[in-house]
Amino acid sequence: MAQTSEEFAVSPAYKASQSVKNFTKTSHNDTYPAIDTRGSPDWNCKGKAMLITGANGGVGRAVVQAYARMGATHIGLGVRRDVPDLVKAVKAAAAEKGHPEPTVTTVHIDLEDRASISAAAEQLEREWGRLDIVISNAGYLPRWEPLLDGDELDYWKAWELNIRGTYWLAKAFLPLLLKCGGDKTFVAISSMGAHILTPGASSYQTTKFAVCRFVEFMMADYGDQGLVAYAMHPASMLTELASNIPAHMHQFLNDTPELVGDTFAFLGSKKRDWLAGRFVAVCWDMPELMAREKEIVEKDALKFRMVM
Numbered sequence: 001m002a003q004t005s006e007e008f009a010v011s012p013a014y015k016a017s018q019s020v021k022n023f024t025k026t027s028h029n030d031t032y033p034a035i036d037t038r039g040s041p042d043w044n045c046k047g048k049a050m051l052i053t054g055a056n057g058g059v060g061r062a063v064v065q066a067y068a069r070m071g072a073t074h075i076g077l078g079v080r081r082d083v084p085d086l087v088k089a090v091k092a093a094a095a096e097k098g099h100p101e102p103t104v105t106t107v108h109i110d111l112e113d114r115a116s117i118s119a120a121a122e123q124l125e126r127e128w129g130r131l132d133i134v135i136s137n138a139g140y141l142p143r144w145e146p147l148l149d150g151d152e153l154d155y156w157k158a159w160e161l162n163i164r165g166t167y168w169l170a171k172a173f174l175p176l177l178l179k180c181g182g183d184k185t186f187v188a189i190s191s192m193g194a195h196i197l198t199p200g201a202s203s204y205q206t207t208k209f210a211v212c213r214f215v216e217f218m219m220a221d222y223g224d225q226g227l228v229a230y231a232m233h234p235a236s237m238l239t240e241l242a243s244n245i246p247a248h249m250h251q252f253l254n255d256t257p258e259l260v261g262d263t264f265a266f267l268g269s270k271k272r273d274w275l276a277g278r279f280v281a282v283c284w285d286m287p288e289l290m291a292r293e294k295e296i297v298e299k300d301a302l303k304f305r306m307v308m
Contacts, residue, residue, distance in 0.1 A: 017192050020233075023302075024292075026285035029236075031258040034287050035266040037069040037097075038258075043269045044070045046099075048183070049131050050268060051076030051124065053109050053169065054138030056083045059189075059234045059260055063135065066261030068093035068102055070269065074128050075102050078109040078120065078138065103128070111138055111165030121172040131176045132183035133268050136166045137234070139189060139207075144200035144246055155203040162207035166214060170229075174218075178225050183271040187264075188215050190231035190279060200246075212279050212304055219277040228273055233281040235260045255283065278302035 021027050033039060045067050054060045055077035064075050068090045075090055077083065083106070090104050105127060107120035124131055140161040142154045166188050177184050191208040193201060211231050218229040235255040245253070263282040267275075274293050279302045296302060 012197070017196050020192055020195050020281065021283050023281070024284040024288040026288055027283045028259055028285060029254050029283065030256045031262045032285075034285075035262040036258070037066045037262050037265055041070075041266075043266060045265055045269050046071035046073070048072040048133060048268065049074035049076075049128055049181075050133040050135070051078055051107070051131060051173070052135040052137050053078035053111070053165075055079050056086055057137070058257060060137050061086060061089070062257035062261030063137070063264045064090050064261075065093040066265035067268065068099070069097045070265050071097070071099045072265075073100075073102050074130075075104050076124060076128075076131075077104065077106045079106060080108065080110050082106055109138070109169075111161045111168065114168055117168050117172045121176055124173075125176050125180070130180040130182075131173065132181045133185045133187065134169065134173045134177060135187045135189070135264065136169045137189050138165065141204050141245070144198070144204070146200055147202055150200075150203070158203040158207050162204075163210055163214070166211060170214075170218060174222065174227070178222065178227060183268070184226045184228060185268065185271060186215070186218060186227065186229040187268075188229065188231045189234050192233045192236065192281065194231075194233075194279070209304070216277040216303065223276060228271060228276045230275045230277065231279045232264075232267075233279070233283070234264075235282055259283070 035041060048067065050067055050072055052060050052063050055064055056079050064077060067075055077086060087104050087106065091101050094102050105124065107123055108116055109120050110116045138161070140158050142150065142158050170186060174186070177186065188211045190211045191205070193205040194208040194212055196205065198205060215229040215231045218227060236253045260282055263286065266286050267280065274297050
């Protein structure tokens with residue numbers, strides 16, 4: 001029998017998600033003055049060269065337009081096919097804030113095609129010669145069904161795109177990041193679901209758990225070369241991808257694209273070494289999170305550990 005919204009609201013999974021959401025005293029569903037790229041925040045992304053996969057989705061569109069509004073000079077759109085209206089939207093976002101037109105480059109990336117990822121990395125190295133930030137955003141969310149009921153190929157597709165795809169992206173783009181990147185930052189998309197157990201979600205939520213561990217290994221292997229890799233919960237937002245989440249949960253997917261884009265751009269506005277290997281959620285209040293840097297580093301917090 002399907003769970004109702006009332007049952008979900010009192011479930012252990014929902015309570016656990018709220019605990020994570022409330023890591024900062026203030027949490028948000030919409031943008032706010034400290035990060036609002038349509039206002040006049042005291043930070044910018046001038047000079048940044050960034051790439052995001054899944055650029056045409058709800059998260060991707062919000063992120064690239066926010067980076068453009070804050071003055072990024074090179075914006076890479078990782079997509080499976082050309083999206084002319086997105087290129088126009090990115091350039092319009094830069095013009096909206098009076099910035100010079102950024103270099104907007106479409107690179108064709110299919111996470112099921114290793115050759116396409118290698119070709120994209122080669123293209124950006126050839127055309128840009130540099131890269132500061134890679135955001136591994138494209139992924140897959142299968143229908144939530146009990147383990148014995150779900151389709152085996154659909155179940156494993158989440159692992160192929162969310163884990164193998166992130167690995168392939170890192171393998172292809174780390175050389176350019178480490179050689180020619182000022183910020184040398186790799187952001188992998190995780191989820192609030194990494195911290196909770198929702199019946200039927202074993203495929204998706206285990207991959208998002210694994211993403212968090214993967215960025216820790218990236219730091220173990222390349223932290224001494226200046227890499228900063230961290231995992232992010234991108235939003236609780238009803239995107240096309242999220243439509244596979246059971247209908248009774250849709251009312252809880254109420255974050256705005258503005259919150260998502262502005263948070264990513266704020267975090268990417270400077271290299272944040274102390275976030276390396278950690279988990280960050282867009283709903284957290286960014287000034288409050290920044291104020292807790294010393295505490296988080298001393299406790300080595302925002303990582304998965306077994307407490308014994």
